[in-house]
Structure formats: C-alpha cells, structure tokens
Amino acid sequence: MxxxxxxxxxxxxxxxxxxxxxxxxxxxxxxxxxxxxxxxxxxxxxxxxxxxxxxxxxxxxxxxxxxxxxxxxxxxxxxxxxHEVSKERARALLGNYFYFQDLTIKDIYQLRRVLEPELAASLAGQLSKDVLGRLEAIIGEYSEPARTLDEEREQHVASLRFHALLAEQSGNALLGFLIDFMVNMLADLTVYRRLYSPPNLELWEKGKAFQLELIDALRIGDADTARLVMRDHMETAQKLMEGQEAEMQRRFISE
Missing domain, CATH: 1.10.10.10 (Winged helix-like DNA-binding domain superfamily/Winged helix DNA-binding domain)
Known part of the structure; x- marks a missing residue:
C-alpha cells in the first residue's frame, strides 16, 4: 500500500x-x-x-x-x-481552549437560551420515574436559602447539575454534550469568579420555582410548557447572573 x-x-x-x-x-x-x-x-x-x-x-x-x-x-x-475519548476528557480539553477566551455570562446564555428550551421540549414525557426523582433530589439540595457563602456556592453548582442531568437524557449526543459543557463551564466560572457572592435570594427563589414547574411539565409530557418554562428560566437566570458578574467586576476594580 x-x-x-x-x-x-x-x-x-x-x-x-x-x-x-x-x-x-x-x-x-x-x-x-x-x-x-x-x-x-x-x-x-x-x-x-x-x-x-x-x-x-x-x-x-x-x-x-x-x-x-x-x-x-x-x-x-x-x-x-x-482509545475512546471520555466526555470528561473532551470537556476538559475544550475547556482549556475557552479558558483563554474571557467568556462572559452573556456569551454562555446566548447559547443556553437557544438550546435548553428545545432540549426540555424533546424530553417531555420521555423521562423515567428514576430520572424525575433524581431531578427532584437535586432541587432538594437547595430547598432552603443558603446560610453561608460556602452553602451559596454549593447551591449554585447543584442547580447547574440539574441541567447537566437533563443533558444526559438527550437522544442527540451533540446537543447533550454542548449543554453539559456549557453548564459545567458556567459552574467553573461561578466558582472561579465568585459569582455566588453576594448571595442573591431572587436568583435562588426564581430558579427553584422554574425547575419545579419544569419537572411538572416533563412528567405530564407537555412539550410546549416545558419549552416555555425553560426559556423563561434561561432569560431570568441570565439577567440575574449578569448582575452578579457586574458586582464581581465592581469588587475587582475597588480592590
């Protein structure tokens, strides 16, 4: 040859x-x-x-x-x-690239607002009782407002794990990977840039309410409602997280 x-x-x-x-x-x-x-x-x-x-x-x-x-x-x-590249390895390699791109909350949510409502609609009526139970268990980790900054950080990470679990259920491997990558990157940014400080009660309250409403729509198979709820969830989260980002930048300048 x-x-x-x-x-x-x-x-x-x-x-x-x-x-x-x-x-x-x-x-x-x-x-x-x-x-x-x-x-x-x-x-x-x-x-x-x-x-x-x-x-x-x-x-x-x-x-x-x-x-x-x-x-x-x-x-x-x-x-x-x-060797088959694991999802974790692929996510880490891609994350290394974006580490130097100075991503903003707006950059990430620009994609989340497009992809996650469609993911939610596609999963309506498709999730097992076990997965629905796991989603509810994650929400249970932030059933009450955080009392310390450490708890606030952990609650932010847990709330994004809710979305990563949804991404795992996608029948579209590319869609699932992209959403999983974005929410994990957002979790990293939240921790590295201390976007969980100061605690934001509105972000906790509205985020939990949207997720509970979403589970109800997913359980009964209402794709239109699931899409709408996730869309509103993403738009609200972006607005509130951009406020956290702006606060972080003000702290950085003052320090």
Whole structure:
C-alpha cells in the first residue's frame, strides 16, 4: 500500500510536521474503521505507511495520546490501541481552549437560551420515574436559602447539575454534550469568579420555582410548557447572573 498523504506546509501552515502526521494518522484510523480497543500497526509499519522518520512518528503518537485518541500499553499483549475519548476528557480539553477566551455570562446564555428550551421540549414525557426523582433530589439540595457563602456556592453548582442531568437524557449526543459543557463551564466560572457572592435570594427563589414547574411539565409530557418554562428560566437566570458578574467586576476594580 502506498504511503499515506501528508498535507504540505502550504496547506497547513500552522501545524508542525508531527502534528500534520498525527492528523493524517487520525484520518486513516477513521477511514479504516478502527474501533475503540483496536490495536494499531507497529511503529515500523507506521513509519513505512506514512513515509516518516521514527522520531516524527513517535512525536505524532504522543500528540494523539495527549488528545486521548490512542493509548499505549507495555508488557505482554501491549502496543498502541485506539482509545475512546471520555466526555470528561473532551470537556476538559475544550475547556482549556475557552479558558483563554474571557467568556462572559452573556456569551454562555446566548447559547443556553437557544438550546435548553428545545432540549426540555424533546424530553417531555420521555423521562423515567428514576430520572424525575433524581431531578427532584437535586432541587432538594437547595430547598432552603443558603446560610453561608460556602452553602451559596454549593447551591449554585447543584442547580447547574440539574441541567447537566437533563443533558444526559438527550437522544442527540451533540446537543447533550454542548449543554453539559456549557453548564459545567458556567459552574467553573461561578466558582472561579465568585459569582455566588453576594448571595442573591431572587436568583435562588426564581430558579427553584422554574425547575419545579419544569419537572411538572416533563412528567405530564407537555412539550410546549416545558419549552416555555425553560426559556423563561434561561432569560431570568441570565439577567440575574449578569448582575452578579457586574458586582464581581465592581469588587475587582475597588480592590
């Protein structure tokens, strides 16, 4: 079989040669329909197939392993294997990129307002008693207003876990991942930027009320109401969280 084609520098000016080879190997894995757990060819075979030096192939494999796409094992039965990237790993890698983008509450809610109402509508009448019970149990974690800042922080994180659990139920893997990623990123921003301070009673009260109303609509299968409730929930949360963000910025300036 002729060596695989590696893009020229003119085609991919921002990629180093090992990175280009890593992309070529990844494309080849897809084209050959390798699945998670399948063993990749040996290093000499990869050198021959891709027409690259040993050092380049090794560096390319290190890149793929860092991305979580392959995994090496030593000892009997060892080698390099295709590895399925976990949701947690994908979320962490993507989060590393957005860490440097200086996201705002408005940026996140611009997407949440579009995606989460449709998720809610799609789940109406589809959730099991177990999932509905788990959603109610999460709300139970903030059934009363927080008494301390630590409790306030934990309640914010728990309220977002409610939305992450809904995302897990989506029949659309991409939609579920995007919403899960956004709510986890929002949870991180809330903690890192101390957006839970000062405590906001209105945010707690309205957020809990919307979620309880949403559960009722999901339970009886009312998609239109579920969509409307989630839309109002997102719009209200954005307004109140932007107020928390503005307060954080005022504190930063004054300090």
């Amino acid at each position: 002729p060596p695989a084609t590696i893009p020229s520098k003119a085609e991919t000016p921002r990629l180093s040669r090992p990175a280009q080879v890593a992309e070529a190997i990844k494309d080849w894995i897809v084209q050959e329909h390798f699945g998670a757990g399948d063993r990749l060819p040996s290093e000499p075979e990869l050198i021959e197939r891709f027409g690259m030096a040993k050092g380049t192939i090794r560096e390319a494999m290190r890149i793929l392993e860092a991305q979580g796409l392959v995994k090496s094992r030593t000892g009997p039965g060892g080698g390099t294997f295709v």
